[in-house]
Amino acid sequence: xxxxxxxxxxxxxxxxxxxxxxxxxxxxxxxxxxxxxxxxxxxxxxxxxxxxxxxxxxxxxxxxxxxxxxxxxxxxxxxxxxxxxxxxxxxxxxxxxxxxxxxxxxxxxxxxxxxxxxxxxxxxxxxxxxxxxxxxxxxxxxxxxxxxxxxxxxxxxxxxxxxxxxxxxxxxxxxxxxxxxxxxxxxxxxxxxxxxxxxxxxxxxxxxxxxxxxxxxxxxxxxxxxxxx
Amino acid sequence: xxxxxxxxxxxxxxxxxxxxxxxxxxxxxxxxxxxxxxxxxxxxxxxxxxxxxxxxxxxxxxxxxxxxxxxxxxxxxxxxxxxxxxxxxxxxxxxxxxxxxxxxxxxxxxxxxxxxxxxxxxxxxxxxxxxxxxxxxxxxxxxxxxxxxxxxxxxxxxxxxxxxxxxxxxxxxxxxxxxxxxxxxxxxxxxxxxxxxxxxxxxxxxxxxxxxxxxxxxxxxxxxxxxxx
DNA sequence: CGGATGCTTCGATTAACGTCGAACTATGAA
DNA sequence: TTCATAGTTCGACGTTAATCGAAGCATCCG
Numbered sequence: 001x002x003x004x005x006x007x008x009x010x011x012x013x014x015x016x017x018x019x020x021x022x023x024x025x026x027x028x029x030x031x032x033x034x035x036x037x038x039x040x041x042x043x044x045x046x047x048x049x050x051x052x053x054x055x056x057x058x059x060x061x062x063x064x065x066x067x068x069x070x071x072x073x074x075x076x077x078x079x080x081x082x083x084x085x086x087x088x089x090x091x092x093x094x095x096x097x098x099x100x101x102x103x104x105x106x107x108x109x110x111x112x113x114x115x116x117x118x119x120x121x122x123x124x125x126x127x128x129x130x131x132x133x134x135x136x137x138x139x140x141x142x143x144x145x146x147x148x149x150x151x152x153x154x155x156x157x158x159x160x161x162x163x164x165x166x167x168x169x170x171x172x173x174x175x176x177x178x179x180x181x182x183x184x185x186x187x188x189x190x191x192x193x194x195x196x197x198x199x200x201x202x203x204x205x206x207x208x209x210x211x212x213x214x215x216x217x218x219x220x221x222x223x224x225x226x227x228x229x
Numbered sequence: 230x231x232x233x234x235x236x237x238x239x240x241x242x243x244x245x246x247x248x249x250x251x252x253x254x255x256x257x258x259x260x261x262x263x264x265x266x267x268x269x270x271x272x273x274x275x276x277x278x279x280x281x282x283x284x285x286x287x288x289x290x291x292x293x294x295x296x297x298x299x300x301x302x303x304x305x306x307x308x309x310x311x312x313x314x315x316x317x318x319x320x321x322x323x324x325x326x327x328x329x330x331x332x333x334x335x336x337x338x339x340x341x342x343x344x345x346x347x348x349x350x351x352x353x354x355x356x357x358x359x360x361x362x363x364x365x366x367x368x369x370x371x372x373x374x375x376x377x378x379x380x381x382x383x384x385x386x387x388x389x390x391x392x393x394x395x396x397x398x399x400x401x402x403x404x405x406x407x408x409x410x411x412x413x414x415x416x417x418x419x420x421x422x423x424x425x426x427x428x429x430x431x432x433x434x435x436x437x438x439x440x441x442x443x444x445x446x447x448x449x450x451x452x453x454x455x456x457x458x
Numbered sequence: 459c460g461g462a463t464g465c466t467t468c469g470a471t472t473a474a475c476g477t478c479g480a481a482c483t484a485t486g487a488a
Numbered sequence: 489t490t491c492a493t494a495g496t497t498c499g500a501c502g503t504t505a506a507t508c509g510a511a512g513c514a515t516c517c518g
Contacts, residue, residue, distance in 0.1 A: 005315075005316045005317075005318075005319035005320040006249075006319050007243065007249050007252075007253060007312065007315045007316050007319050008243070008244055008245060008246040008248075008249035008250075009319060010315050010318050010319045010322070011240050011241075011242075011243035011244035011249060011315055012240075012241070012244030012245070013240075013244070014236065014237070014240035014244070015237055015240035015241030015242070015243070015244035016237060016241070016505090016506075017237040018506080018507095019237075020235075020236050020237035020240060021237075023236075024236060033464080033465095034464075034465060034466095035463095035464065035465080043506090043507075043508090044507075044508060044509090045464075045465070045466090046465085046466075046467085046507085046508065046509085046510095047506070047507055047508070048465090049465060049466055049467085050466085050467090050506085050507095051506090053466090058322055059318070059321060059322035060318070067464090067515065067516070068463070068464050068465075068514065068515040068516065069464070069465090069515095070464080070465070076321075078314070078317055078318060078321070079318060081314060082311065082314040082315060082317075082318055083236065085307070085310060085311040085314055086234075086236045086239050086240055086311060087234045087236050088234075088307055088311075089234075089239050089288070089289070089307060089308060089311055090234035090235050090236050090238060090239045091234040092288060092305075092307070093239070093287055093288035245475090245476075246476095247476080247477095262494080262495095263494075263495065263496095264493095264494070264495080272476090272477075272478090273477075273478060273479090274494080274495070274496090275477085275478065275479085275480095275495090275496075275497085276476070276477055276478070277495095278495060278496055278497085279476085279477095279496090279497090280476090282496090296485060296486070296494090297484065297485040297486065297493070297494050297495075298485095298494070298495090299494080299495070
């Protein structure tokens with residue numbers, strides 16, 4: 001009778017407060033261990049273990065074992081995108097955990113969304129790439145054009161190592177405000193990494209904010225977020 | 230401690246099977262009454278009533294009272310977008326309700342996503358509009374360009390009445406496969422309505438499929454989904 | 459080899475919530 | 489007015505699932 005994918009299963013997985021806290025913690029893009037996630041959610045390590053097993057079973061997480069540690073991260077960009085969408089809905093219905101403070105403003109401006117740049121600056125960069133013809137919508141996927149590839153290489157991105165991976169190079173990701181999209185995919189990740197390497201910005205420890213230096217923001221506007229005439 | 234919007238609340242709302250069934254039923258875009266939704270979810274009208282109250286309280290639904298009937302529809306396009314995203318995740322983790330059949334194929338090709346066209350054909354139309362310069366990414370929102378407006382008027386869309394509404398004209402909506410976006414917003418709605426008026430396609434009763442006639446599909450490819458050279 | 463740390467499994471408790479029968483209100487039809 | 493239909497509220501039942509203590513593995517370190 002019911003048609004289509006079983007949406008309730010996934011939603012219920014995200015719907016538990018403890019699990020939701022873990023997932024939002026993973027939105028920074030950093031891989032966290034089970035105990036770290038337990039602390040993040042405010043539960044004991046035993047319960048965290050069962051929760052993490054469920055999330056993994058639902059294909060929401062990617063797990064890597066290293067020695068006696070188990071590192072968890074979000075499975076794909078799609079998961080991050082859905083989480084962002086849910087945040088948008090929750091924010092709109094007014095159920096904010098904390099009232100909007102100064103930290104919130106910086107989150108809107110620039111933050112990390114599963115390892116790539118989100119927020120106003122992320123959107124501006126995406127728009128600029130699009131307008132300059134670096135990205136093209138081809139078939140089913142977002143593609144990097146030849147001029148785009150040249151630009152990326154010039155910016156210090158090693159495209160060869162990126163294309164060697166099996167994960168998609170470019171992808172769209174809907175933003176917090178759920179209005180516009182920014183660049184995800186391995187290229188998005190590489191760009192943020194490059195921005196950090198260049199010293200233009202650094203991640204705020206313990207939150208998702210990305211804090212640009214004054215020089216970094218100017219350089220960003222000049223090279224990445226150019227508005228094409 | 231916890232920062233950001235309360236995502237668990239919303240996800241838990243969608244996470245109940247009965248409520249999820251109601252929401253997916255509303256993805257057709259049609260407004261349904263409480264009893265219709267109860268039947269759709271396979272529960273009694275009393276339980277449906279409490280569920281609908283909760284969904285409404287979570288700002289996921291829009292409610293209109295007409296006589297002794299209460300009509301429910303999805304609150305905004307954002308809600309539909311999140312539901313689509315969740316379907317993508319659920320589909321990927323392999324938990325399909327029904328094994329993929331012929332109906333599933335037609336859903337992928339063209340279906341209705343909260344009143345606008347989704348699926349392959351929706352994506353192709355969006356790409357074409359983008360490539361022909363009908364849509365521009367401006368500031369925070371997707372904008373209809375002047376040439377785009379001319380085209381729409383020529384296609385028989387009454388733009389004046391659309392812009393008179395307060396709801397946004399253009400919006401992106403992430404697709405099932407969660408890879409690419411198609412056109413939502415009031416313009417997206419109007420386009421699908423126009424397509425139906427022209428007799429190019431009709432909605433399948435009881436599913437989300439949009440079935441094009443042979444002539445309709447040819448006309449669609451010729452006028453709406455032109456690939457710009 | 460101990461001893462410590464990270465994670466998992468088991469069992470029992472507890473709390474939350476979906477469910478429906480029954481009774482109630484409101485609107486529309488005869 | 490009388491009856492029927494749509495929807496809501498209440499109370500009780502039952503199931504589900506989150507939680508933690510305790511015990512059990514696995515891994516690393518000295």
